[in-house]
Every structure is written in C-alpha cells, then in structure tokens.
Amino acid sequence: MTEPTLYPESGFRRLRIDLAYDGTNFSGWAIQPDRRTVQEVVETALSTVAQSPAQTIVAGRTDAGVHATAQIIHVDVPEGTDQIDLAYRLNRLLDSDLRVLEIEVAPEGFHARFSALRRHYKYQIVDGNKAINPLDRYDRASWYRPLDLDRMNEASALLLGEHDFAAFCKYREGATTIRTLETFKWERKEDGLLVAQVVADAFCYSMVRNLVGSAVCVAEGRFEPSWIAEMLANRQRISDSMVFPPEGLTLVQVDYPNDAQLLTRAALTIARRNED
Numbered sequence: 001m002t003e004p005t006l007y008p009e010s011g012f013r014r015l016r017i018d019l020a021y022d023g024t025n026f027s028g029w030a031i032q033p034d035r036r037t038v039q040e041v042v043e044t045a046l047s048t049v050a051q052s053p054a055q056t057i058v059a060g061r062t063d064a065g066v067h068a069t070a071q072i073i074h075v076d077v078p079e080g081t082d083q084i085d086l087a088y089r090l091n092r093l094l095d096s097d098l099r100v101l102e103i104e105v106a107p108e109g110f111h112a113r114f115s116a117l118r119r120h121y122k123y124q125i126v127d128g129n130k131a132i133n134p135l136d137r138y139d140r141a142s143w144y145r146p147l148d149l150d151r152m153n154e155a156s157a158l159l160l161g162e163h164d165f166a167a168f169c170k171y172r173e174g175a176t177t178i179r180t181l182e183t184f185k186w187e188r189k190e191d192g193l194l195v196a197q198v199v200a201d202a203f204c205y206s207m208v209r210n211l212v213g214s215a216v217c218v219a220e221g222r223f224e225p226s227w228i229a230e231m232l233a234n235r236q237r238i239s240d241s242m243v244f245p246p247e248g249l250t251l252v253q254v255d256y257p258n259d260a261q262l263l264t265r266a267a268l269t270i271a272r273r274n275e276d
Contacts, residue, residue: 004057006111006266008076014106015083017056019071022097023246024138028064038062038098042073045093049086050077059112059254060119063206065246067139070101072254074112109263110256114270118182119203120253123196123212123244130192140193141248147219149188155218155225156184156196159211159232166235168211169204177204184211208249213242 008014019042027035031043039056046054059072087100094100109115124140126132127147132140159165159181166177183199196215198208214228231238257265 004111004114004266004270005076006109006114006263011079012076013079013081014074014076014110015103016106016110016112017073017075017103018101019073020069020099020101021067021071022138023062023065023067025097026064028066029058029061038071041094041098045090046075046077048093049089050081052078052081057112059116060203060251062251063209063246063249066249066251067247068251070253071251072112072116074106074110107259107262109259109266111262111266114266115256115262116202116269117255117257117265118199118201119251120183120255121198121203121208122250122252123198123208123248124250125194125196125212125216125244125248126192127194128192138247139250141245143216145220147194147216148221149186149194149219151221151225152186152194152215152219155228156186156211156215158225158229159184163232164235165204165207165232167231167238168207168214170206170210171237172205175204179204179207184215186215206243209244209246210238210242212244212248214238216244217242 021038025036026038029038031037031040039058043054043056046056054075054077056073056075062068062071083103087103090100125143125147126140127143127145129144132142162178162180164178169177180201182201183197186194186196188194196212198211214231217223218225218228256262
C-alpha cells in the first residue's frame with residue numbers, strides 16, 4: 001500500500017481547489033479507460049494550465065451520475081505556476097457541467113482525503129408518482145408510491161453510530177466497511193420534495209444509495225423499521241434492486257479541522273486505514 005504524501009515535494013506548492021459538477025454525463029470521479037470522468041477532465045485542464053503533469057487527490061470519490069456542489073481536491077503544482085486568475089483560466093477550458101469555485105494555497109499538512117472529518121450528502125426524492133419539473137430533472141429521483149416520512153426517520157435513526165455497513169456497501173477487495181454514520185434524517189419540503197441529510201466520517205461504495213433504498217422500503221410499508229437494523233446486524237447484503245439511482249445524490253459539504261489539527265487528523269486517518 002502506497003504511503004500518502006502529506007507534504008508537497010521540494011519545488012512544489014499544494015493547492016486546495018473547490019469544485020462543483022453535474023454528474024449526469026460523468027462516469028464518476030475516478031479515471032477509467034475510455035470514460036469521461038471528473039478526475040480525468042480536471043487533471044487534463046490542470047496539466048495544460050500548469051504546463052506540468054497534475055495528479056489530484058479528492059475528498060470523496062463520487063459514483064457515476066452523482067453530483068457535487070462542494071467537492072474538495074488538492075494538487076501539487078510547480079512553485080512557479082502562475083496562480084493569477086487560475087480558476088478563470090481553468091473554467092475557460094472546462095465544459096459547463098464542471099466548475100472550479102475557488103483555489104487557494106493549502107495550509108501545511110492539508111490532505112483533501114485524509115484530513116477530512118466528515119462528508120455531507122443530500123438525497124432528493126419526488127414520491128407518489130408526481131411529475132418532476134423539467135428544470136429539476138437532474139438532481140432528484142422519482143418514486144411511484146407515496147412514502148411515509150415518520151417511518152423513514154424511524155428506520156434511518158436505527159443506523160446511526162459506528163457500525164460495519166457491509167449490508168449497504170458494494171464489495172471492494174481490501175476496503176473496510178466500518179463507518180460512523182452521524183446523521184441520517186429526512187424532511188418534506190413545502191412543495192412535497194423529500195430530502196435526506198446523510199453525514200458520516202466517510203462512505204463506502206454505493207453506501208448512501210443503499211441506505212436510501214432501504215429507508216424507502218420501510219417508508220412504503222414493505223418492511224418494518226426493525227428490518228433495517230436486522231440487515232445491519234446480520235451484514236446481509238441488500239438486493240441491488242433496492243439501490244436508488246445516482247441522480248438524486250449530491251455531495252454538499254466536506255468538513256476539515258482547523259489548520260493546526262490538519263496533520264494530526266490525516267495521520268490518524270492513515271493509521272486507521274493501515275489497520276484495516
């Protein structure tokens with residue numbers, strides 16, 4: 001396992017870059033052969049502007065079709081890289097479904113992935129077979145049955161805390177499924193839209209979409225709320241048919257400690273990773 005680089009190499013400067021993107025036409029964050037991915041597009045633009053190969057580190061890899069309004073990355077660029085209007089120059093190269101929001105020199109010890117404390121997602125559902133406004137079609141999922149908000153929240157609350165979420169994660173060799181779920185709650189907006197807030201220290205592959213699908217099963221009366229706790233405890237992988245679509249999911253925030261604690265947080269995260 002390659003040891004993460006917590007400091008840029010001599011002659012390089014680390015930049016923190018805040019991104020937003022519509023994931024509809026991306027095959028997720030990570031580079032894949034012959035696929036359009038956020039990482040590939042961003043690194044190509046950075047390499048062009050910095051005139052040096054760019055390798056980014058992301059706070060949280062998003063799956064195909066998943067959006068972000070507050071994705072965080074870092075990249076190490078040569079000291080001589082001109083930062084004047086860098087965001088503007090990058091955005092001129094990027095398609096309109098991906099935007100650089102802000103660029104700053106990263107504080108000492110900053111690591112976009114390992115310094116992060118938690119990630120915040122939201123998931124949006126239009127239930128009861130209601131029509132979705134065409135202007136809203138990219139960031140919410142449709143469900144044909146009406147969903148009971150109280151049952152959703154009762155079931156979702158049973159998953160809070162540190163657990164092995166193997167039942168709600170797609171298998172990846174060597175990857176841990178132990179996570180601390182800090183928030184999983186639903187509200188219904190005035191227009192009827194159902195919105196989930198989902199916050200954890202980190203998420204494993206497809207975890208949020210699995211959690212949402214399981215909560216929906218309870219909300220429409222297929223199972224009692226206790227079923228979701230039984231699935232968690234038994235670590236029995238839920239059916240792929242319960243995995244909700246990516247378009248309803250958006251990464252909305254990544255939390256970091258204050259600058260003085262960045263290096264300590266990164267070292268702690270790496271130590272836990274190496275223990276898995």
